[in-house]
Amino acid sequence: MNPLNLSTPAEHPFAPYVRILGKGKRGARNLTQDEARDAMGMLLDGQVEDTQLGAFLMLMRYKEESPEELAGFTQAVRTRITAPPIAVDIDWPSYAGKKRHLPWYLLAAKCLGDNGVRIFMHGAGAHTAGRLYSEQLLQQLDIPLCRDWSAVAHSLDQRCLAFMPLNDWMPGLQRMIELRNTLGLRSPIHSLTRVLNPLGARCGLQSIFHPGYQEPHREASRLLGDSSIVIKGDGGEIEVNPDVAGHLYGTANGLAWDEQWPALAAQRHVKPERLEPDHLLAFWRGEVADAYGELAVQATVALALRGLGVMREAAFEQAQGYWLARNKSI
Structure with a gap:
């Protein structure tokens, strides 16, 4: 045997x-x-x-x-991104979605783009139920949706604003994000997408909602030699909440810096009962007023300008000027 x-x-x-x-x-x-x-x-x-x-x-x-x-x-x-050299001022990851307030950050990005700030936005679609995602509002707000790098370059040259879904430039990461409902939890890929800055923008904005994660993200950007600002943005998106004081975790030229921004409102605004996307468009056109939205948009514009080296007071003054002089037609 x-x-x-x-x-x-x-x-x-x-x-x-x-x-x-x-x-x-x-x-x-x-x-x-x-x-x-x-x-x-x-x-x-x-x-x-x-x-x-x-x-x-x-x-x-x-x-x-x-x-x-x-x-x-x-x-x-x-090392696996196939993009040609494309000049970008602000890298703007948008992966969280909003559920308590409207995505005012989209109007901030439009306002900046109208004033020549080149912004590359990217996101991963509706991976979590009950949230309103950037991709759902691009057409309504006339924000260019690009499906390849050539379209991104063209849109940035023409409009200074472009949005490209993650699946079109890094499908492997998209697949990992979509495992959220299989695994029952978000994975580190959701955090990673904030750091990527795939086109090497002058400044990468990052929003990390959970306390304690902001400093590791700043340090990751510093290790990569990037300039960035990390905040606890409303709902996890890059949007300043004007009702609360905020902390900016910045890095530039290999050095970390910190800045505290006070709350802009004397008292908290009442959250809307439901999110009405049409309200964003009407607000942009000046057809309706929204005290919270106006503060959130202008503060978020100021945040981006701060990332480009403008000091806080000047950034807010410039942001207000951008908003008041916006082209209200879409």
Whole structure:
């Protein structure tokens, strides 16, 4: 009788990265920046099993991503972007959606674009129920939807504003985001999209809603050599909430800086009972007034100008001028 022919299967090349994160309280550790870059590269290149993908994302979610990991992930993404050189002033990720207030930030972006500030916006669609996403309002607000880099370049040259869905330039990340309803939790990919700044804009704006995440995001941008401002934006979008004081976590030229912005309203505004997108258009045209919306738009415009080096008081004065002189026709 022949003995059983037993052999140990070879370990999958991605298994070490799962093991680093999941080896237990004493054995687990963060990935180094190089390890994070290599791991994300394998994920994007489809070199992992679905079980490994789910395990990796949830282990990262449980422990929370480090600045070095975010920076390494971003490096992997950037090396796989096929965009030609396109000049951009502001990188504007829009991935959270709004549920308590209208997306006033879209009007801020329009206002900036009308005044020559080149803004590249990107997002990932309606991955969470009950929220209003940028993509749902682009046509109504006459914000160009671009499906390739050539269209982005043309739109920025003509309108200084372009929106491109994540799925059109990094479908691997889009797939990971769409696992949210399969895994039951958002993964670190939702955070990563804020850091990406795929076209190397002069300043990347980032909104991180959950406390404690702002500083790691700033540090990730610093490690990458980027200039950025991270805020706790309303609903997770890049939108200043005028009812509360805000903290700006900035980085430029390899150095971190901080700035506190006071609340702009003496008392909190009443939240709308429901979100009516038509109200945004009517407000832009000057057909209706909205005290909260006016403050939110102007403060968000000022935030972008602050990211381009304008000091706070001058940024608010300039933002008010942009808003009052806007072209009200759409």
